[in-house]
Amino acid sequence: MTQSNVGKLKHLWNSVWDVFHFFFPLVRRARKSKVFYFISFLPVILAGIFKFSQIFTGHPRFEGIYIFSNMIMGFYLQFLILILALFYGTSVCSEELEGKTLTYLTTRPVPKSAIILGKYAAYTTLIALMVVFGLVFAFLILNVDDLLNFSLYKILFRNMAVLVLGLICYTAFFTMIGTFLKRSIMFGLIFSFGWENVIQYFPGSTQRFAIAHYLKSLLPTAQAHEGFAFLLFRLEPTPPALAVLILFLITAGFLILACVIFSWQEYILQD
Amino acid sequence: MTIKEKGYTHWDGEFLNKKLSWLPITRYGIKLTFRKKFFKLLFFLALTPAVLFLAGIYVAERLEDFQFMIREGEMPDFLNINPAYFKAYFTNDYILFMMVMILVFCGAGLISDDLKFNSLQLYFSRPITKRDYFLGKASVIVFFLFFVTLLPGLVFILMKLLFAASFEFLSTYPLLPFSVIGYSFLVTIFFAFYGLFLSSVNKNRRYVAILIFGLYIFSDILYGIFFGIFRNEYFALLSIKENLKQAGAFLFAQKLPHDIPWFLSFVIIAGFCILGAYVLKKKIRGVEVVK
Amino acid sequence: MKPVIEVQNLSRWYGNVLGLSDVTLQIEPGITGLLGPNGAGKSTFLRLITGQLKPNIGSVWISGQKVRNNYAMFQDLGVCPEQDSFYDELSGWQFLTGLLRLYHLSESEILAKARKALDIVELTPDKDRVIRSYSRGMRQRLKVAQAIAHEPEILILDEPLNGLDPLSRRKIIRLIKSYKEEGKTIVVSSHVLPEIEAMTKRIILIHQGKIFAQGDIHYIRDLIESHPHIISIKCSRPRELVSKFIQHDFVLKVNFIPDDDSLLVETNNRDKFFGLLPSLFVENNIEVFEVTSPDDNLQAVFDYLIGQ
Numbered sequence: 001m002t003q004s005n006v007g008k009l010k011h012l013w014n015s016v017w018d019v020f021h022f023f024f025p026l027v028r029r030a031r032k033s034k035v036f037y038f039i040s041f042l043p044v045i046l047a048g049i050f051k052f053s054q055i056f057t058g059h060p061r062f063e064g065i066y067i068f069s070n071m072i073m074g075f076y077l078q079f080l081i082l083i084l085a086l087f088y089g090t091s092v093c094s095e096e097l098e099g100k101t102l103t104y105l106t107t108r109p110v111p112k113s114a115i116i117l118g119k120y121a122a123y124t125t126l127i128a129l130m131v132v133f134g135l136v137f138a139f140l141i142l143n144v145d146d147l148l149n150f151s152l153y154k155i156l157f158r159n160m161a162v163l164v165l166g167l168i169c170y171t172a173f174f175t176m177i178g179t180f181l182k183r184s185i186m187f188g189l190i191f192s193f194g195w196e197n198v199i200q201y202f203p204g205s206t207q208r209f210a211i212a213h214y215l216k217s218l219l220p221t222a223q224a225h226e227g228f229a230f231l232l233f234r235l236e237p238t239p240p241a242l243a244v245l246i247l248f249l250i251t252a253g254f255l256i257l258a259c260v261i262f263s264w265q266e267y268i269l270q271d
Numbered sequence: 272m273t274i275k276e277k278g279y280t281h282w283d284g285e286f287l288n289k290k291l292s293w294l295p296i297t298r299y300g301i302k303l304t305f306r307k308k309f310f311k312l313l314f315f316l317a318l319t320p321a322v323l324f325l326a327g328i329y330v331a332e333r334l335e336d337f338q339f340m341i342r343e344g345e346m347p348d349f350l351n352i353n354p355a356y357f358k359a360y361f362t363n364d365y366i367l368f369m370m371v372m373i374l375v376f377c378g379a380g381l382i383s384d385d386l387k388f389n390s391l392q393l394y395f396s397r398p399i400t401k402r403d404y405f406l407g408k409a410s411v412i413v414f415f416l417f418f419v420t421l422l423p424g425l426v427f428i429l430m431k432l433l434f435a436a437s438f439e440f441l442s443t444y445p446l447l448p449f450s451v452i453g454y455s456f457l458v459t460i461f462f463a464f465y466g467l468f469l470s471s472v473n474k475n476r477r478y479v480a481i482l483i484f485g486l487y488i489f490s491d492i493l494y495g496i497f498f499g500i501f502r503n504e505y506f507a508l509l510s511i512k513e514n515l516k517q518a519g520a521f522l523f524a525q526k527l528p529h530d531i532p533w534f535l536s537f538v539i540i541a542g543f544c545i546l547g548a549y550v551l552k553k554k555i556r557g558v559e560v561v562k
Numbered sequence: 563m564k565p566v567i568e569v570q571n572l573s574r575w576y577g578n579v580l581g582l583s584d585v586t587l588q589i590e591p592g593i594t595g596l597l598g599p600n601g602a603g604k605s606t607f608l609r610l611i612t613g614q615l616k617p618n619i620g621s622v623w624i625s626g627q628k629v630r631n632n633y634a635m636f637q638d639l640g641v642c643p644e645q646d647s648f649y650d651e652l653s654g655w656q657f658l659t660g661l662l663r664l665y666h667l668s669e670s671e672i673l674a675k676a677r678k679a680l681d682i683v684e685l686t687p688d689k690d691r692v693i694r695s696y697s698r699g700m701r702q703r704l705k706v707a708q709a710i711a712h713e714p715e716i717l718i719l720d721e722p723l724n725g726l727d728p729l730s731r732r733k734i735i736r737l738i739k740s741y742k743e744e745g746k747t748i749v750v751s752s753h754v755l756p757e758i759e760a761m762t763k764r765i766i767l768i769h770q771g772k773i774f775a776q777g778d779i780h781y782i783r784d785l786i787e788s789h790p791h792i793i794s795i796k797c798s799r800p801r802e803l804v805s806k807f808i809q810h811d812f813v814l815k816v817n818f819i820p821d822d823d824s825l826l827v828e829t830n831n832r833d834k835f836f837g838l839l840p841s842l843f844v845e846n847n848i849e850v851f852e853v854t855s856p857d858d859n860l861q862a863v864f865d866y867l868i869g870q
Binding site: 032035039046050053062067070071074075078079083086087090091094095098182183184185186189193 | 307308375476477478480488489500
């Protein structure tokens with residue numbers, strides 16, 4: 001790598017950090033984030049309800065880890081990470097256009113790709129924190145009587161890693177969509193609750209066209225015995241290492257594409 | 272009066288009670304929705320089940336032409352044209368999903384855009400009341416949802432009568448048209464309140480779109496989780512979809528999908544509408560010019 | 563003097579609507595006023611020279627560098643956009659320091675520059691209030707502050723005086739003029755002639771996407787002065803007022819509108835006419851209801867200039 005390329009990379013990194021530094025506090029305090037804080041915290045409330053009912057009925061119908069696994073499959077994978085990634089991912093570009101604030105960013109000495117990457121990093125960090133906090137608290141409440149069982153923590157960290165990976169990948173995809181589609185939310189809803197929901201159950205290689213396939217490949221196979229077992233229907237898992245690699249490649253691909261589109265696309269802020 | 276003596280004055284006159292003053296708001300809303308990219312495709316997709324069910328009515332009536340499709344000359348259950356057939360159309364997951372998608376398209380920006388561009392003052396500087404404003408906005412949603420509920424339902428009945436060339440169907444099921452009208456109104460009015468309520472919550476249309484869709488899905492997931500753990504049918508009351516299905520089954524006099532009293536779903540639906548109306552009233556009042 | 567901004571054959575269409583057509587010009591250090599009615603192409607021109615838009619034809623250079631996707635250029639360029647849009651949930655201080663952070667400055671430099679910019683636009687007492695609660699004038703001043711905070715050599719200001727009260731307007735004008743003294747290059751757009759006139763003598767007249775005239779403001783002023791103006795007056799005793807008007811040679815013609823108690827006066831010296839008017843009203847105790855100038859806008863001047 002030549003000296004000038006190193007310099008450019010260093011400048012890009014500094015710019016990404018500066019953009020992150022500007023947007024992270026902004027999005028953390030934003031009013032729109034409050035609803036998502038609440039939704040992300042709901043599993044904790046649910047966990048509390050389950051635990052209380054277990055205590056009061058005296059005979060637990062299910063173990064805490066079973067309920068936790070069902071929450072991961074039903075609430076987090078099928079709903080929360082999709083909704084969070086969709087809203088915040090498309091916001092990276094769309095909110096600047098809708099709010100007509102793009103000029104403030106594109107008239108600064110930072111590469112356009114740094115704007116995308118910095119905002120993406122800020123938003124992904126926030127939603128990852130939302131998910132992780134909710135998840136950890138829900139886990140602790142559900143397994144309050146078995147907290148010294150360290151094998152359970154392995155399950156927690158594995159699930160947490162899968163969800164964060166999911167957020168990273170989906171947010172990258174929706175960031176890319178937001179850079180060129182005006183109706184990115186509509187497309188995102190159809191993708192998240194249409195394409196992803198259908199393709200992942202297709203047999204053979206077809207299911208590999210869904211991001212959800214790689215995320216499910218990383219989950220412990222014994223995760224859903226009852227209840228949400230249908231979510232693992234027809235899953236032909238990809239080896240974990242390969243699944244992680246593919247998820248990272250998809251993320252990098254979408255982010256590069258988002259940066260290229262954002263740099264060349266012309267955005268007209270209409271009055 | 273000279274210029275220096277003039278100031279801001281409030282108009283204390285009476286509004287002319289003009290009928291249908293909400294209609295221009297509706298007309299404009301419908302026009303704007305049709306202008307949106309992909310809406311026509313979505314609308315077409317939402318109408319496809321109606322075409323399929325209509326084809327089913329035709330096949331059921333002209334069974335002799337379709338013998339090759341039927342085993343041992345028996346009429347398959349799903350081709351029995353009765354209230355269950357209508358219920359199957361009205362309460363299937365796809366139709367409800369498409370109604371929410373239509374709502375996302377046509378309902379998300381109805382009030383949120385007005386809030387964003389401060390255009391409420393423009394509306395209320397004309398001789399229209401708050402009621403006209405709501406009616407005009409709600410009618411946009413009603414217009415599109417009637418296309419997938421009331422209209423197909425009535426067309427099914429009409430076509431059944433035409434294909435059979437007799438009124439026997441109506442004499443067998445005299446309450447069916449009322450069921451169709453009743454359920455269509457119920458689901459449409461519910462979604463109108465649901466859409467307008469969420470549209471008034473935020474100025475950002477994208478955010479509202481997520482709320483409209485997210486709340487619908489979330490309520491169902493919540494039901495799934497609770498039911499999965501506690502195996503109690505009453506948790507179906509948490510789900511918008513299940514409440515509408517329950518109400519639909521009752522109105523079409525079919526077996527209820529959940530073993531819980533039918534009226535509870537009506538209470539939930541009515542409660543949501545009342546809450547929506549209350550929030551709307553509060554939200555819109557906030558930007559009126561106060562004397 | 564060496565031009566700072568050079569534009570060659572610049573053209574831009576929005577679909578089949580012409581935004582800017584074949585503009586070639588050079589802008590030197592100092593203040594250059596871009597004057598034109600609404601929709602003339604001023605904002606399109608400014609967005610093109612700041613790289614916000616891609617030209618369909620032509621090219622732009624700032625300090626000898628190509629503009630589009632040249633982010634390094636913005637180290638020395640400040641832009642005040644036309645839109646009244648902000649990150650509304652931030653305070654003025656957070657907004658300014660956040661944007662200054664994008665210049666890769668040290669924390670102390672950021673704070674010092676933000677303080678200085680807020681002082682200049684006199685927003686320091688309100689710096690901790692959220693922008694949502696700012697008045698239109700304060701928002702406009704904050705927009706100017708973010709353009710000047712990093713002390714750029716070139717300033718592009720799109721309608722910076724919009725929505726400002728006369729006092730703030732005067733302050734911003736003084737500020738812009740002070741930048742000229744420092745040898746900086748400022749391009750400022752407006753559709754109000756006196757605003758531009760108060761800042762600079764060097765103007766570019768733009769209309770329908772074309773440059774109509776360029777140069778000293780006196781030339782344009784003379785053209786406008788020789789163009790007769792029509793003023794409509796609605797008052798209690800119009801005939802009495804006419805008898806006073808006809809004594810002055812700058813009043814060319816008077817028309818009565820009998821049903822309306824009003825008259826249309828044609829003058830070739832607008833300034834003298836408006837100087838005279840208040841004293842005539844007071845001395846003769848005439849009650850005045852309305853004074854309007856139907857053609858007192860830039861569009862009328864342009865119509866005149868292009869011979870419509």
